[in-house]
Amino acid sequence: MAKNKLQQFAEMDTFKHVFHATYDVLKNGDYKLKGSWLNFFNNNNKIVAELGCGKGEYTVGLAQQNTHNNYIGIDIKGARMWRGATTVNNLKINNVAFIRTRIDFIEKIFAKNELDEIWITFPDPQKEKRRKRLTSPMFITRYQNVLKPNGIINLKTDSRLMYYYTLELAKTNNFEIIINTEDLYSSEYANEKLSIKTFYEQMFLKEGKKITYLKFRINDKPVIDTPISEEIIRGY
Numbered sequence: 676m677a678k679n680k681l682q683q684f685a686e687m688d689t690f691k692h693v694f695h696a697t698y699d700v701l702k703n704g705d706y707k708l709k710g711s712w713l714n715f716f717n718n719n720n721k722i723v724a725e726l727g728c729g730k731g732e733y734t735v736g737l738a739q740q741n742t743h744n745n746y747i748g749i750d751i752k753g754a755r756m757w758r759g760a761t762t763v764n765n766l767k768i769n770n771v772a773f774i775r776t777r778i779d780f781i782e783k784i785f786a787k788n789e790l791d792e793i794w795i796t797f798p799d800p801q802k803e804k805r806r807k808r809l810t811s812p813m814f815i816t817r818y819q820n821v822l823k824p825n826g827i828i829n830l831k832t833d834s835r836l837m838y839y840y841t842l843e844l845a846k847t848n849n850f851e852i853i854i855n856t857e858d859l860y861s862s863e864y865a866n867e868k869l870s871i872k873t874f875y876e877q878m879f880l881k882e883g884k885k886i887t888y889l890k891f892r893i894n895d896k897p898v899i900d901t902p903i904s905e906e907i908i909r910g911y
């Protein structure tokens with residue numbers, strides 16, 4: 676029988692690889708594992724975070740493909756996270772953690788240079804709220820404070836708005852663009868890593884939408900917004 680939310684949350688409380696960083700804890704200071712996530716994993720491997728991981732398909736899929744890296748999925752919605760957290764538990768995967776919290780608090784969760792790479796998969800494009808996009812200057816500045824120098828950000832999305840906005844922002848800030856495709860599955864990049872399909876991606880593919888992918892390297896300069904107007908970005 677399917678578990679209800681309360682049962683899912685109770686089950687997640689028993690998982691050692693699932694953490695809950697509440698506002699009440701974070702309002703008074705940093706999260707207890709900030710700066711010591713490698714102690715949790717008990718190795719010196721890279722740490723890759725997925726922001727807005729939903730059911731955790733990327734976090735789990737990448738972890739299975741790259742057992743030499745550690746993966747941390749972050750989302751505010753515990754019921755979605757339960758799916759990935761349960762898979763990790765059942766398959767005894769030891770290079771994954773999940774944190775239930777708001778991405779907005781990322782600097783309270785990770786120390787400077789603690790992350791090597793970030794994945795953002797099918798984020799809400801925040802049509803009316805440019806500032807709230809997970810690749811806005813406000814968020815990229817936060818990522819600068821937790822990523823290693825020249826850290827990498829991956830954005831996989833069906834949203835043309837999100838894709839073009841991020842591409843223009845990356846160009847404006849002289850971020851090194853490593854991969855840029857407007858149609859991933861017709862491109863040369865549709866490899867094993869990029870072929871992991873999240874819950875949202877499967878829905879968008881059924882609707883016949885093309886999937887875009889951007890991989891870029893940030894720098895340590897102050898992040899500015901692209902001067903290109905929202906009207907133009909929407910019209911691309």
Ligand SMILES: C[S@@+](CC[C@H](N)C(=O)[O-])C[C@H]1O[C@@H](n2cnc3c(N)ncnc32)[C@H](O)[C@@H]1O
Nearest residue numbers: 727728729750751752777778796797873874875
């Ligand atoms: C459209 S869903 C995509 C989920 C998953 N990446 C996928 O592709 O199936 C966006 C996810 O981001 C999460 N999210 C959005 N804003 C967030 C925030 N500020 N902090 C934490 N999670 C957030 C939502 O809870 C949701 O699960």
